[in-house]
Amino acid sequence: QVQLVESGGGSVQAGGSLRLSCAAYGYTGSSDCMGWFRQAPGKEREGVASINTGGGSTYYADSLKGRFTISRDNAKNTLYLQMNSLKPEDTALYYCAFDFRGSVCMTAAQALGALYYNYWGQGTQVTVSS
Numbered sequence: 001q002v003q004l005v006e007s008g009g010g011s012v013q014a015g016g017s018l019r020l021s022c023a024a025y026g027y028t029g030s031s032d033c034m035g036w037f038r039q040a041p042g043k044e045r046e047g048v049a050s051i052n053t054g055g056g057s058t059y060y061a062d063s064l065k066g067r068f069t070i071s072r073d074n075a076k077n078t079l080y081l082q083m084n085s086l087k088p089e090d091t092a093l094y095y096c097a098f099d100f101r102g103s104v105c106m107t108a109a110q111a112l113g114a115l116y117y118n119y120w121g122q123g124t125q126v127t128v129s130s
Contacts, residue, residue: 001026002024002025002026002027002098002100002119003024003025003026003119004022004023004024004025004096004097004098004119004120004121004122005022005023005025005121005122006020006021006022006094006095006096006121006122006123006124007020007021007022007023007124008020008021008124009094009124009125009126010125010126010127011127011128011129012086012126012127012128012129013128013129013130014086014087014088014128014129014130015085015086016086016128017082017083017084017085017086018083018086018126019080019081019082019083020036020080020081020083020094020096020124020126021078021079021080022034022036022078022079022080022081022096022121023076023077023078024077024078024079024096024098025077027077027098027100030053031053031100031101031102032052032053032098032099032100032101032102033050033051033052033053033098033099033101033102033103033104033105033111033116033117034050034051034072034079034096034097034098034099035047035048035049035050035051035070035096035097035098035111035112035117036048036049036050036070036079036081036094036095036096036097037094037095037097037114038090038092038093038094038095038126039092039093039095039123040091040092040093043092045095045114046061046112047059047061047111047112047113047114048060048061048064048068048070048081048094048112049061049064049068049069049070049081049112050070050104050105050108050111050112051070051071051072051079051105052102052105053074053102053105055071055072057105057106058070059105059108059111059112061112067083067084067085067086068081068082068083068084069081069082069084070082079096081094083126086126086128087128088128088129088130089128090126090128091126091127091128092125092126093123093124093125093126094123094124094125094126095120095121095122095123096120096121097114097117097119097120097121098117098118098119098120099116099117099118099119100118101116104116104117
């Protein structure tokens with residue numbers, strides 16, 4: 001059983017930055033896919049970014065490219081999301097997701113698709129004010 005714990009959310013003014021972290025517990029495998037998703041009130045959960053085990057394959061939502069960067073530290077079992085130039089429309093609950101199948105990270109459609117992940121964190125709130 002994998003447990004995911006997010007942190008780093010908060011309130012920031014437009015143009016500011018935040019760095020989200022997601023600590024993964026209970027996993028000692030060698031191939032997986034991890035991602036960040038977000039859900040704003042009244043909207044569906046959307047894929048933000050994904051990364052494979054080695055970090056060499058990443059996908060981003062088109063609207064977020066250039067502002068958000070996903071990374072991971074496998075020694076610490078921790079996933080990160082660096083968010084820069086934040087906008088009010090980035091306000092949402094941000095979730096960390098994990099799946100044992102490294103193949104999920106092979107295509108953008110799967111890697112950014114919530115249905116492909118079996119483990120989820122509780123979410124961390126990001127609020128961006130104008």
